[in-house]
Amino acid sequence: MKATTHLINVKSVEELPSVEDIITKPRHQQIKIIFSPHVNHLREEYGNDLKEKLLNYQIGVHLIKPEINIRQLISDEEIILHQSFFVQCAKDYRELGNKLVHLFCKEKKIKLNEQFPCLNFNNLKDRKNQSGKVSHWKYFIHGFHCHFNNVKTGQKIEVPFMFGMEFGDLDPYFFVMFIKTTPKYQPLPVDIYEDFSDGYRILKVLLSLDLLEEINSNMQGHTGIVVKDRKKIEINIFDPDVYFETLKPQSKWSKLLQFFKF
Known part of the structure; x- marks a missing residue:
């Protein structure tokens, strides 16, 4: 299936997707979270938390841009x-x-x-x-x-x-x-x-x-x-x-x- 990107613009803490929200997305869909200046200071902490909880995912916390890219990786079962x-x-x-x-x-x-x-x-x-x-x-x-x-x-x-x-x-x-x-x-x-x-x-x-x-x-x-x-x-x-x-x-x-x- 062709890869797609699901874009999420986050302006408040409440808008940050939960682990449950993330795992419902299909594997072909990359999640790109864009942080507004008001919540950008949470980006690294939030990303590290996702890395601990989503072991079969690639969590890319951008070092410069206010974004995190998330992709579910191929599973053991597959x-x-x-x-x-x-x-x-x-x-x-x-x-x-x-x-x-x-x-x-x-x-x-x-x-x-x-x-x-x-x-x-x-x-x-x-x-x-x-x-x-x-x-x-x-x-x-x-x-x-x-x-x-x-x-x-x-x-x-x-x-x-x-x-x-x-x-x-x-x-x-x-x-x-x-x-x-x-x-x-x-x-x-x-x-x-x-x-x-x-x-x-x-x-x-x-x-x-x-x-x-x-x-x-x-x-x-x-x-x-x-x-x-x-x-x-x-x-x-x-x-x-x-x-x-x-x-x-x-x-x-x-x-x-x-x-x-x-």
């Missing part, structure tokens, strides 16, 4: 009901990520470092190579991901490259972006309105159902989340002292800078 759909999305994400990395390396004539693909992508983070196009996919390398955008279908995916040959790590926002832009999923079996917050809840519930699991990355202390029903891939911790041993003389700092090049 996620559980559609768990098979979300698990299939996670599998598709992983499969497409793997396909695009190999396509990228083939088109760019790059020998893929199957132990640490991050080194391939980090070395391309310059003005000439950081963005471009392979086949019908535009790409942009940033942080720990390579963004791909299909110019024909509009499908978008952020492929992680910090987990060895495991390309199925799921970020809440990126996962929802993938779901919303994948043509074969449309129309979605369940509405998603808040990309990050709903995505976070989806991953959290699927983890609790033992359908996803946490994995380590190539970087010590950094972890990710992938679908559990998959062929397991060994992920090694990157040690610059060991890996760059043959490239001496190099300082330890220069080794780390090469690994963490953003």
Whole structure:
């Protein structure tokens, strides 16, 4: 269902909606409360009270504007009901990520470092190579991901490259972006309105159902989340002292800078 906004202008304490009023609103309807100057001093206290009482809601207390935005998030029941759909999305994400990395390396004539693909992508983070196009996919390398955008279908995916040959790590926002832009999923079996917050809840519930699991990355202390029903891939911790041993003389700092090049 299309998202809508229910506007409430508040000029007195009596006009502040109660928790009971808020929970009667459908999930597709965002509530925007506008505070008049006479009651604006109550905005933060009122918002914090709502955060304590409405745990399955996103309560956005604006820091500057005299407003609070309220949205009910996807429920545990909705996620559980559609768990098979979300698990299939996670599998598709992983499969497409793997396909695009190999396509990228083939088109760019790059020998893929199957132990640490991050080194391939980090070395391309310059003005000439950081963005471009392979086949019908535009790409942009940033942080720990390579963004791909299909110019024909509009499908978008952020492929992680910090987990060895495991390309199925799921970020809440990126996962929802993938779901919303994948043509074969449309129309979605369940509405998603808040990309990050709903995505976070989806991953959290699927983890609790033992359908996803946490994995380590190539970087010590950094972890990710992938679908559990998959062929397991060994992920090694990157040690610059060991890996760059043959490239001496190099300082330890220069080794780390090469690994963490953003």
